[in-house]
Amino acid sequence: MIKYILNTENYTKENLVKLLQANLQERELIFEKSSSIKEEHIANKVYLRALIEFSNHCEKDCLYCGIRKSNSSPKRYTIPQEEIYKTIDIAIAKGYSSIVIQAGECKEPEFIEAIDNALIYAKDQSGGKLGITLSLGEQEKSTYKRWFDLGGHRYLLRIESSNKQLFETIHPRNENHSFETRLQKLKELKEIGYQVGTGVMIGLPNQTLEDLAGDLLFMKEFDIDMCGMGPYIVSPDTPLAKLAHKIPSEESRVDLSLKMIALLRLLMKDINIASTTALQTLTDRAREEGIKVGANIIMPNLTAVDFKDSYKLYNKKTDLKSHDDTLSAIEEQMTRVGHKVEIGNWGDSIHFQRKTTN
Protein backbone atom coordinates (compact mmCIF):
# COMPACT_ATOMS: atom_id res chain seq x y z
CA MET A 1 0.00 0.00 0.00
CA ILE A 2 2.79 2.44 0.97
CA LYS A 3 4.58 1.67 -2.32
CA TYR A 4 1.36 2.15 -4.28
CA ILE A 5 0.65 5.56 -2.71
CA LEU A 6 4.21 6.71 -3.35
CA ASN A 7 4.16 5.50 -6.95
CA THR A 8 0.82 7.12 -7.76
CA GLU A 9 1.65 10.26 -5.76
CA ASN A 10 -1.96 10.33 -4.70
CA TYR A 11 -1.54 12.31 -1.51
CA THR A 12 -5.10 12.52 -0.21
CA LYS A 13 -5.66 13.02 3.50
CA GLU A 14 -6.49 9.35 3.87
CA ASN A 15 -3.29 8.29 2.10
CA LEU A 16 -1.17 10.72 4.10
CA VAL A 17 -2.51 9.13 7.29
CA LYS A 18 -1.44 5.73 5.94
CA LEU A 19 2.03 7.09 5.23
CA LEU A 20 2.22 8.54 8.74
CA GLN A 21 1.37 5.06 10.06
CA ALA A 22 4.26 3.45 8.15
CA ASN A 23 6.39 1.08 10.23
CA LEU A 24 10.18 1.29 10.42
CA GLN A 25 10.74 -0.71 7.22
CA GLU A 26 7.99 1.01 5.28
CA ARG A 27 9.11 4.48 6.29
CA GLU A 28 12.42 3.85 4.51
CA LEU A 29 10.48 3.84 1.22
CA ILE A 30 9.07 7.27 2.06
CA PHE A 31 12.49 8.60 3.06
CA GLU A 32 14.14 7.25 -0.10
CA LYS A 33 11.59 9.06 -2.22
CA SER A 34 11.71 12.31 -0.26
CA SER A 35 15.53 12.43 -0.38
CA SER A 36 15.65 11.79 -4.07
CA ILE A 37 13.01 14.49 -4.69
CA LYS A 38 15.07 16.91 -2.66
CA GLU A 39 18.26 16.06 -4.52
CA GLU A 40 16.51 16.49 -7.85
CA HIS A 41 14.76 19.78 -7.07
CA ILE A 42 16.99 21.68 -4.67
CA ALA A 43 20.20 19.58 -4.45
CA ASN A 44 21.88 18.26 -1.32
CA LYS A 45 22.74 21.68 -0.01
CA VAL A 46 22.09 23.02 3.47
CA TYR A 47 21.64 26.72 4.24
CA LEU A 48 22.25 28.25 7.64
CA ARG A 49 20.21 30.90 9.44
CA ALA A 50 22.02 32.30 12.46
CA LEU A 51 19.36 32.63 15.14
CA ILE A 52 19.24 35.69 17.40
CA GLU A 53 16.68 35.42 20.21
CA PHE A 54 16.16 39.11 20.68
CA SER A 55 13.72 39.16 23.60
CA ASN A 56 11.76 36.69 25.73
CA HIS A 57 9.05 39.15 26.74
CA CYS A 58 5.73 38.09 25.28
CA GLU A 59 2.22 39.54 25.31
CA LYS A 60 0.70 36.13 24.65
CA ASP A 61 -0.09 33.18 26.86
CA CYS A 62 0.08 30.12 24.61
CA LEU A 63 -0.61 27.17 26.88
CA TYR A 64 2.47 25.17 25.82
CA CYS A 65 5.12 27.87 25.86
CA GLY A 66 7.83 28.33 28.50
CA ILE A 67 8.04 32.09 27.96
CA ARG A 68 4.28 32.73 28.01
CA LYS A 69 3.29 35.96 29.71
CA SER A 70 1.93 34.30 32.87
CA ASN A 71 5.04 32.22 33.49
CA SER A 72 7.08 33.82 36.23
CA SER A 73 10.01 31.34 35.96
CA PRO A 74 12.10 32.78 33.12
CA LYS A 75 14.27 35.78 33.78
CA ARG A 76 12.99 38.29 31.24
CA TYR A 77 15.37 40.08 28.91
CA THR A 78 15.59 42.17 25.79
CA ILE A 79 19.05 42.19 24.29
CA PRO A 80 20.44 45.73 24.45
CA GLN A 81 20.95 47.40 21.09
CA GLU A 82 24.74 47.32 21.28
CA GLU A 83 24.69 43.61 22.02
CA ILE A 84 22.42 42.96 19.04
CA TYR A 85 24.80 44.89 16.82
CA LYS A 86 27.69 42.81 18.19
CA THR A 87 25.84 39.58 17.41
CA ILE A 88 25.10 40.78 13.89
CA ASP A 89 28.82 41.58 13.50
CA ILE A 90 29.68 38.06 14.67
CA ALA A 91 27.23 36.55 12.16
CA ILE A 92 28.81 38.55 9.34
CA ALA A 93 32.37 37.78 10.46
CA LYS A 94 31.64 34.07 10.66
CA GLY A 95 30.36 34.11 7.11
CA TYR A 96 26.68 33.53 7.80
CA SER A 97 24.67 34.86 4.91
CA SER A 98 21.35 34.91 6.74
CA ILE A 99 20.09 35.63 10.23
CA VAL A 100 16.77 35.02 11.97
CA ILE A 101 15.58 37.61 14.47
CA GLN A 102 13.15 35.93 16.84
CA ALA A 103 11.33 37.17 19.92
CA GLY A 104 8.18 36.76 21.95
CA GLU A 105 5.32 38.83 20.64
CA CYS A 106 5.42 42.54 21.47
CA LYS A 107 3.72 45.46 19.75
CA GLU A 108 5.20 48.29 21.84
CA PRO A 109 6.67 51.16 19.77
CA GLU A 110 10.09 50.73 21.45
CA PHE A 111 10.19 47.09 20.40
CA ILE A 112 9.19 47.87 16.83
CA GLU A 113 11.83 50.58 16.67
CA ALA A 114 14.50 48.26 18.07
CA ILE A 115 13.74 45.80 15.26
CA ASP A 116 13.90 48.68 12.75
CA ASN A 117 17.36 49.53 14.07
CA ALA A 118 18.56 45.93 13.93
CA LEU A 119 17.38 45.65 10.31
CA ILE A 120 19.05 48.91 9.32
CA TYR A 121 22.28 47.91 11.05
CA ALA A 122 22.34 44.41 9.54
CA LYS A 123 21.81 45.75 6.04
CA ASP A 124 24.34 48.59 6.44
CA GLN A 125 27.06 46.48 8.00
CA SER A 126 26.79 43.72 5.42
CA GLY A 127 26.41 46.04 2.44
CA GLY A 128 22.96 44.56 1.90
CA LYS A 129 24.35 41.04 1.76
CA LEU A 130 22.82 39.60 4.91
CA GLY A 131 19.50 37.84 4.35
CA ILE A 132 16.99 38.38 7.16
CA THR A 133 14.16 36.20 8.43
CA LEU A 134 11.86 37.63 11.08
CA SER A 135 9.91 35.57 13.58
CA LEU A 136 8.16 38.14 15.73
CA GLY A 137 4.59 36.92 15.90
CA GLU A 138 1.38 38.67 14.96
CA GLN A 139 1.89 42.36 14.21
CA GLU A 140 -0.07 45.13 12.48
CA LYS A 141 0.12 44.88 8.70
CA SER A 142 1.79 48.31 8.66
CA THR A 143 4.54 46.95 10.93
CA TYR A 144 5.09 43.95 8.68
CA LYS A 145 5.35 46.36 5.73
CA ARG A 146 7.73 48.66 7.56
CA TRP A 147 10.10 45.78 8.39
CA PHE A 148 9.82 44.44 4.84
CA ASP A 149 10.80 47.84 3.47
CA LEU A 150 13.79 47.85 5.82
CA GLY A 151 15.07 44.55 4.45
CA GLY A 152 13.29 41.70 6.27
CA HIS A 153 12.33 39.41 3.42
CA ARG A 154 11.29 36.16 5.07
CA TYR A 155 8.79 35.79 7.90
CA LEU A 156 8.08 32.73 9.99
CA LEU A 157 4.69 32.59 11.73
CA ARG A 158 3.71 29.15 12.88
CA ILE A 159 0.08 28.12 12.84
CA GLU A 160 0.99 25.36 15.38
CA SER A 161 -2.09 23.39 14.33
CA SER A 162 -4.26 23.97 11.28
CA ASN A 163 -7.17 22.30 13.06
CA LYS A 164 -9.09 25.16 14.68
CA GLN A 165 -10.40 22.97 17.51
CA LEU A 166 -6.94 21.71 18.36
CA PHE A 167 -5.48 25.22 18.04
CA GLU A 168 -8.04 26.33 20.61
CA THR A 169 -7.02 23.64 23.09
CA ILE A 170 -3.42 24.86 23.10
CA HIS A 171 -4.23 28.57 23.35
CA PRO A 172 -6.39 30.56 25.78
CA ARG A 173 -9.86 31.23 24.40
CA ASN A 174 -9.70 34.97 23.89
CA GLU A 175 -9.26 37.58 21.18
CA ASN A 176 -5.52 37.72 21.67
CA HIS A 177 -5.21 34.08 20.60
CA SER A 178 -7.45 33.76 17.60
CA PHE A 179 -7.08 31.12 14.91
CA GLU A 180 -8.70 33.44 12.36
CA THR A 181 -6.24 36.23 13.18
CA ARG A 182 -3.31 33.86 12.71
CA LEU A 183 -4.62 32.95 9.25
CA GLN A 184 -5.22 36.60 8.43
CA LYS A 185 -1.67 37.53 9.44
CA LEU A 186 -0.22 34.78 7.26
CA LYS A 187 -2.22 36.21 4.34
CA GLU A 188 -0.99 39.74 5.05
CA LEU A 189 2.63 38.60 5.06
CA LYS A 190 2.09 37.00 1.68
CA GLU A 191 0.39 40.13 0.28
CA ILE A 192 3.32 42.28 1.35
CA GLY A 193 5.76 40.06 -0.52
CA TYR A 194 7.56 38.13 2.22
CA GLN A 195 8.67 34.55 1.71
CA VAL A 196 6.23 33.10 4.19
CA GLY A 197 6.97 30.24 6.51
CA THR A 198 4.73 28.41 8.91
CA GLY A 199 4.85 25.20 10.89
CA VAL A 200 3.15 22.97 13.40
CA MET A 201 3.87 21.06 16.58
CA ILE A 202 3.92 17.31 16.27
CA GLY A 203 2.71 15.05 19.05
CA LEU A 204 0.41 17.43 20.91
CA PRO A 205 -2.08 16.06 23.44
CA ASN A 206 -5.20 14.87 21.59
CA GLN A 207 -3.64 15.40 18.17
CA THR A 208 -4.55 12.70 15.65
CA LEU A 209 -2.79 11.52 12.52
CA GLU A 210 -5.69 13.06 10.60
CA ASP A 211 -4.77 16.41 12.16
CA LEU A 212 -1.17 16.04 11.00
CA ALA A 213 -2.25 15.00 7.50
CA GLY A 214 -4.51 18.06 7.52
CA ASP A 215 -1.54 20.22 8.50
CA LEU A 216 0.42 18.98 5.48
CA LEU A 217 -2.49 19.72 3.16
CA PHE A 218 -2.98 23.12 4.77
CA MET A 219 0.65 24.06 4.05
CA LYS A 220 0.30 22.86 0.46
CA GLU A 221 -2.97 24.74 -0.03
CA PHE A 222 -1.67 27.93 1.54
CA ASP A 223 1.32 27.56 -0.77
CA ILE A 224 3.94 28.30 1.86
CA ASP A 225 7.55 29.02 0.93
CA MET A 226 9.22 27.72 4.09
CA CYS A 227 8.41 25.46 7.01
CA GLY A 228 9.74 25.06 10.53
CA MET A 229 8.02 22.24 12.38
CA GLY A 230 9.10 19.86 15.08
CA PRO A 231 8.05 17.65 17.95
CA TYR A 232 6.06 19.07 20.83
CA ILE A 233 8.32 19.18 23.87
CA VAL A 234 6.69 19.64 27.24
CA SER A 235 7.58 22.80 29.10
CA PRO A 236 6.96 21.93 32.77
CA ASP A 237 5.70 25.33 33.97
CA THR A 238 2.85 25.49 31.50
CA PRO A 239 -0.84 24.52 31.59
CA LEU A 240 -0.44 22.05 28.72
CA ALA A 241 2.13 20.10 30.75
CA LYS A 242 -0.82 18.71 32.76
CA LEU A 243 -1.69 16.67 29.67
CA ALA A 244 1.83 15.30 29.22
CA HIS A 245 0.52 11.78 29.88
CA LYS A 246 -1.50 12.07 26.68
CA ILE A 247 1.36 12.61 24.28
CA PRO A 248 3.23 10.00 22.23
CA SER A 249 6.65 8.79 23.43
CA GLU A 250 9.76 10.78 22.47
CA GLU A 251 10.63 8.10 19.95
CA SER A 252 7.21 8.33 18.31
CA ARG A 253 7.35 12.13 18.21
CA VAL A 254 10.73 11.99 16.47
CA ASP A 255 9.44 9.33 14.07
CA LEU A 256 6.36 11.41 13.27
CA SER A 257 8.44 14.58 12.86
CA LEU A 258 10.77 12.91 10.37
CA LYS A 259 7.80 11.55 8.46
CA MET A 260 6.18 15.01 8.43
CA ILE A 261 9.35 16.53 6.95
CA ALA A 262 9.58 13.78 4.34
CA LEU A 263 5.89 14.00 3.41
CA LEU A 264 5.98 17.77 3.13
CA ARG A 265 8.94 17.38 0.78
CA LEU A 266 6.81 15.01 -1.33
CA LEU A 267 4.01 17.56 -1.42
CA MET A 268 6.14 20.68 -1.89
CA LYS A 269 9.29 19.78 -3.78
CA ASP A 270 11.14 23.10 -3.77
CA ILE A 271 10.27 24.88 -0.50
CA ASN A 272 12.73 25.45 2.34
CA ILE A 273 12.22 23.12 5.30
CA ALA A 274 14.10 23.51 8.57
CA SER A 275 15.47 20.66 10.60
CA THR A 276 14.67 22.21 13.95
CA THR A 277 16.40 22.43 17.32
CA ALA A 278 13.33 20.77 18.84
CA LEU A 279 14.10 17.65 16.83
CA GLN A 280 17.73 17.65 17.95
CA THR A 281 16.60 18.20 21.52
CA LEU A 282 14.81 14.85 21.65
CA THR A 283 17.41 12.66 19.94
CA ASP A 284 21.07 13.12 19.09
CA ARG A 285 21.57 13.25 15.37
CA ALA A 286 17.86 13.79 14.70
CA ARG A 287 18.77 17.08 13.03
CA GLU A 288 20.96 15.17 10.56
CA GLU A 289 18.13 12.71 10.01
CA GLY A 290 15.80 15.62 9.29
CA ILE A 291 18.19 16.83 6.62
CA LYS A 292 18.57 13.35 5.18
CA VAL A 293 14.84 12.89 4.72
CA GLY A 294 14.00 16.25 3.17
CA ALA A 295 14.94 19.36 5.16
CA ASN A 296 17.52 21.85 3.89
CA ILE A 297 17.78 24.59 6.55
CA ILE A 298 19.53 24.65 9.94
CA MET A 299 19.31 27.48 12.43
CA PRO A 300 22.38 27.58 14.69
CA ASN A 301 21.83 29.71 17.75
CA LEU A 302 24.05 32.80 17.93
CA THR A 303 22.34 34.36 20.95
CA ALA A 304 24.88 35.13 23.68
CA VAL A 305 24.82 32.51 26.46
CA ASP A 306 23.66 35.05 29.09
CA PHE A 307 20.42 35.49 27.20
CA LYS A 308 19.74 32.18 25.50
CA ASP A 309 19.47 30.31 28.79
CA SER A 310 16.37 32.41 29.46
CA TYR A 311 14.78 31.79 26.05
CA LYS A 312 13.28 28.43 26.86
CA LEU A 313 10.17 27.70 24.88
CA TYR A 314 10.38 24.18 26.27
CA ASN A 315 12.57 22.18 28.62
CA LYS A 316 15.80 20.40 27.61
CA LYS A 317 16.84 23.01 25.10
CA THR A 318 20.29 22.14 23.81
CA ASP A 319 22.83 24.31 22.11
CA LEU A 320 26.35 23.78 20.96
CA LYS A 321 28.95 25.58 23.01
CA SER A 322 30.51 28.33 20.95
CA HIS A 323 30.12 29.99 17.60
CA ASP A 324 33.03 28.00 16.16
CA ASP A 325 31.71 24.75 17.53
CA THR A 326 28.36 25.43 16.02
CA LEU A 327 29.59 26.07 12.50
CA SER A 328 32.23 23.38 12.36
CA ALA A 329 30.01 20.84 14.10
CA ILE A 330 27.23 21.46 11.62
CA GLU A 331 29.55 21.20 8.64
CA GLU A 332 30.83 17.90 9.98
CA GLN A 333 27.33 16.59 10.66
CA MET A 334 26.18 17.52 7.18
CA THR A 335 29.16 15.95 5.47
CA ARG A 336 28.35 12.75 7.33
CA VAL A 337 24.96 12.65 5.61
CA GLY A 338 26.25 13.60 2.16
CA HIS A 339 25.30 17.28 2.26
CA LYS A 340 27.24 20.46 1.79
CA VAL A 341 26.74 23.58 3.91
CA GLU A 342 26.43 26.55 1.59
CA ILE A 343 28.11 29.67 2.90
CA GLY A 344 27.76 33.02 1.16
CA ASN A 345 24.41 32.24 -0.39
CA TRP A 346 21.03 33.33 1.00
CA GLY A 347 19.44 30.06 0.05
CA ASP A 348 16.07 31.66 -0.54
CA SER A 349 13.09 29.44 -1.14
CA ILE A 350 13.29 28.25 -4.76
CA HIS A 351 9.54 27.78 -4.58
CA PHE A 352 9.10 31.49 -3.87
CA GLN A 353 11.52 32.46 -6.64
CA ARG A 354 9.65 30.30 -9.15
CA LYS A 355 6.29 31.74 -8.10
CA THR A 356 7.46 35.32 -8.40
CA THR A 357 9.28 34.97 -11.71
CA ASN A 358 6.44 33.11 -13.45
Ligand code: SF4
Ligand atom coordinates in the same frame (compact mmCIF):
# COMPACT_ATOMS: atom_id res chain seq x y z
S1 SF4 B 1 4.54 30.64 21.51
FE1 SF4 B 1 5.27 32.64 20.87
S2 SF4 B 1 3.46 33.96 21.06
FE2 SF4 B 1 3.02 32.12 22.26
S3 SF4 B 1 3.65 32.63 24.33
FE3 SF4 B 1 5.41 31.64 23.34
S4 SF4 B 1 6.63 33.28 22.49
FE4 SF4 B 1 4.63 34.11 22.99
